[in-house]
Amino acid sequence: MHINNLPDNLxxxxxxxxxxxxVLRSESVCKRWLSLISxxxxxxxxxxxxxxxIDHSLPFTLVHQFYYWHHHITETASRKIHLVSEHPILQSRDLLLDFLPCFQHPDPWPIRIVASHGDLVVCHDNKLYSSQQSMYYVCNLLTRQWCALPPILGRHVEDDMAIGLVTYDGENHLLPLFQYKVVRILKVGTCSNDLIVETFSSDxxxxxxxxxxxPQSIQRFWQFRTSAVTLNNALHWIINGNNGETIxxxxxxxxxxxxxxxxxxxxELKFEMAHVCLGICxxxxxxxxxKGVHPNRMLKVWELQDYGKANWTLKYRICLKEMVFVSDCEFDMLEFSTNLVLSFHPNDEDVVYLRCHNHIMKxxxxxxxxxxxxxxxxxxxFVIRTLTVFPLLHPCWPSSVYCHGKQNLRSLES
Structure with missing residues (x-):
């Protein structure tokens, strides 16, 4: 019997x-399969x-986008996205954002990824940078599904603004990560404790x-760490406050x-959070x-054991010069001052991703x-201002992008 002659339940x-x-690629077999799988x-x-x-083996993707604020950087360089992925579909994909309607335009400002949570990202259309509005898209890089959010008038400059994404189950639980909120936080003044919060809700x-x-006056959100870390449906940022750096x-x-x-x-980090990576494992x-100077640079990792009491435990302390390369490398990473922690692996507590000069290291x-x-x-x-990093964790079925009850169609590569 031909497979297309089988009833739907079989x-x-x-x-x-x-x-x-x-299964996702099978959607392109015929209209019946598309309707069934969708x-x-x-x-x-x-x-x-x-x-x-399902355990702690869900595929992980690390997205690192080079970004620089000055106009003299070429469009090609400032558009560059680096991908480290455990997902087989994303491993074979060269372009990540070409499915967005704003991808091709003559303006030198690139599309910028500004936030992530789960397997969804928020992108900002930078061609509107000099205008009086901002355009954001919520996307699934795997399925290439996207939703354009309504433009925001005014207050569009991102150099001292925090942004974050929260995904959560909807009331009917039809699909994973059914709803989401995009949050922008802006300061009211340099000496004020008041913040303006702009929230988009998909429902x-x-x-x-x-x-x-x-609770305290914020001098600035760190320009190179403005994207939020989302945990327990709450957004976390590193800020420069009136009593030193804090979260x-x-x-x-x-x-x-x-x-x-x-x-x-x-x-130990109270007054030196500028080079600190905040993340989740x-x-x-x-x-x-x-920390430290050549040749005795130390990689240190702390973990928050008691969320309510801010009880931190030093998990790892390891000297970089004692580490062994498992692949050929033509440079000595210890000779560069631009060694920075990019991200943690969300499932493997022993894996940390670093950027050493122009290399991403596991x-x-x-x-x-x-x-x-x-x-x-x-x-x-490479400079610190380019540090835009977005970890993604792919569930067993990719999240659908909804906006007020409407679902955009996927566009999967065969």
Whole structure:
């Protein structure tokens, strides 16, 4: 019997047992398969079937976009995106954002990724940088599904603004990460504790503005770390406050009086958070930095053990000169001053990603090994201001991008 002669229920039983990337590509077989696979009933069947095998092995993708504010940098360089992915579809993809309608334009400002959570990202159309509005897109890089958010009038400059993305289950639980919120936070004044919060909600399709009082005055959000780390539906940023650097937390789901609070960093980092990486590993907040001078640079990783009491534990302390390269490398990473921690692996607590000059390194702290996983030789000279990093964790079925009840069609490569 030909497979197309099978009834829908038997075809679903076959398809739900296949790997996700195979099922997604099968949408292009025919209209019937597209309709079947796109149906929320199939998605629930697929997730239920694979739920027993889901552990801490979900594929991870690290997106690092070179970005610089000055006009003299060429469009090609400032558009550069570096990808380190465990997902087979993304591993074979050269261009990540060419599916967006604003990808091709003559303006030298590139599309910029500004936030991420789960397997979704928020992109900003920089061709509107000099205008009086900002245009954002919420995208799934794997399925190439996207949704254009309503433009925001005014206050569009990003050099001292924090932005974040929160994804969460909708009330009917038809699809994973059914709804999302995009949050922009702007200062009211240099000496004020008040912040302007602009929140877009996918269930209403609108932006809303509110005034938020921070527990301390914020001098600035770090320009190269303006994207948020999302944990427990709350957004976390490193800020420069009036009492030194700290971590500010904003929960868009709480009442207005309880939405914002602070977490003190490890005491050793209180006044030197500029080079610190803030991230998540196995649902715990982490910070890391490289301290010291050549040849005794030390990689240190702290983990927040008690979220309520800001109890940090030093997890790792390892000298970089004692680490062993597991791949050929034509340079000595210790001779460069631009060694920075980029990201943590969200599932593997022993893996940290570094950027050393124009290379992205996978550092396995327990094994003491370093591996070059991406070369960023297309970038101009690396500086801290280029540090835009977005970790993605791909669920067993990719998240759908919704906006006020409307779902955009996927465009998958065969």
């Amino acid at each position: 075809l679903i039983e076959i398809l739900k047992r296949l790997p996700c990337q195979v 149906d929320p009933f199939f998605v629930r069947c697929f997730i239920h079937h694979h739920r027993g095998s 209403t399709g609108e932006w809303n503005e509110s005034l938020l009082s921070c 500010v937390v904003f929960d868009p789901f709480r009442s207005i009086n309880d939405q914002c609070w602070l977490i003190d960093p490890p005491l 196995r649902d715990r907040l982490r910070v890391s930095t490289i 550092c396995h702290v327990r094994k003491g090994t370093l591996e070059v996983v991406s070369k960023c030789l297309g970038d101009p000279t």
